[in-house]
Amino acid sequence: MLLRIDGVAKNFVGRNGVVAALDPVSLTISPGEFVTIVGPSGCGKSTLLNLLAGLAAPSGGQVLADGRPIAGLDRRIGYVTQQDNLFPWRTLRDNVALPLELAGVGRAERAARAQEWLARVGLDGFADAYPHELSGGMRQRGNIVRTLIYEPEVILMDEPFGPLDAQTRLGLQALLLRIWQQTRPTVLFVTHDLVEAIALADRVLLMSARPGRILRDEAVAIGRPRDVFFIHDDAEFRRLHDGIWRDLAREVTV
């Protein structure tokens, strides 16, 4: 699916007047591309993903999927939200299987596919646990897997590894890259971690402080498959990192 964001702005009307979250942003994302977005906190990254998911409408401009404006929700676009949003009354298995259940997939197949995906992220021993019985990292893995399980063409991810410790984070980055390489969905991945942004992406977008604009759009010319554990040894990685970091630091401190 070809995504096009054409002069999109978003304002929020709050108690203290109008807040401009996004300055007009324009951007095209090709099918199968892995794009990461970095930017200071509150610059409108989540807002941008909400617009692409069809959960909110832009105040100006157009969000297009394959040339047609996104009006409302589209099952071909999956969304791993920043909060894990697991259903507290469902076991981990039933949480992960929910998209299949909504699509009318039979119980046995649902359970089997949920089990298979839970095993891929090391959660197969916790299928019958309720969310309150899991650690933050385990819940977040469940949140990710329940979008991967129904294989949407586009996957929006909002700081999915944010609450995880460094080791788990690297492990899941490697896993995500493996899965992406197999099925090649379009991924739009928001993170506040520049190392992660470069390690994963075909393209890194740097956003300005609010109201968000795209400051830089950098292609990442590092070969694949990549080894996220040793990516910092790569010369191209270091060149990109130092270059983008200078701009990012300016946005964060101002």
Added chain:
Amino acid sequence: MRRFDWQDPRVVRAAQLLLAAGFFGVWQIAAGRWIDPFYVSRPSDIAAALGHEIASAQFYDDLRVTGVEMLLGYGVGAAGGVVLGVALGRFAFVARLLDPFLVALNAVPRVALAPMLIVWLGIDMASKIFLAATLVFFITFFNSLSGVRAVERGLCDVARVQGASGWQIFAKVMLPGAASWILTGLKMSLPFALVGVILGEFMVSSHGLGYRLNLYATSYNTAGAMAMIMIMMAITMLLGAGFDKLEAHLLRWRPPPAWVSAAPRI
């Protein structure tokens, strides 16, 4: 040495039995010495009256009448309250439109309504069922509405992104999300079903536990009246206990409440 464990359910149970025995013991001793049993009767007389009731066919007739009225009143009121409460949670405009009217209706003192109900619905079961239903309805309605409104927006969004239809949102997000509130409403309103029925029976009736209680009280049969009250208490407590079981099953996904001590036992 083992420390005495105040959290042990057996310790709690034993203390409860002790407390109850103490209460009835003091009552038994006090009645006839310091207080006139004409007013409060005494446990031994009440026990005798209870035995007499349980052995009589008339009691089961009363129990059946009151039970049916209570069940129907509760069923109608609770079903209406839950369905309307959850539905209005989905339709913000209708909820806002009806809000002042529902508040006004709930402000009608139901006791004052009782004589009118007899005029409208007659002296048979219908008036009692209706009275019970109006009490139950508003409790379950307001609880269900609050429950649906308390469902986190993020959960709805996730289901919608994953392709849930309006009906699926209702059945798989709203209803289970509001379950703890709905169940609270259903549980809280249970005693009111009996209150409504008994109240109706006090007004006009020829059968039922309320009729019998009224008859005993007005003929100064204190032991009989007390026995009736205890039977009503037992009914409410039994149903409540059944409800707690159901709730524990339906809400088994919840973390244990904070007041249950999590201290390790060594």
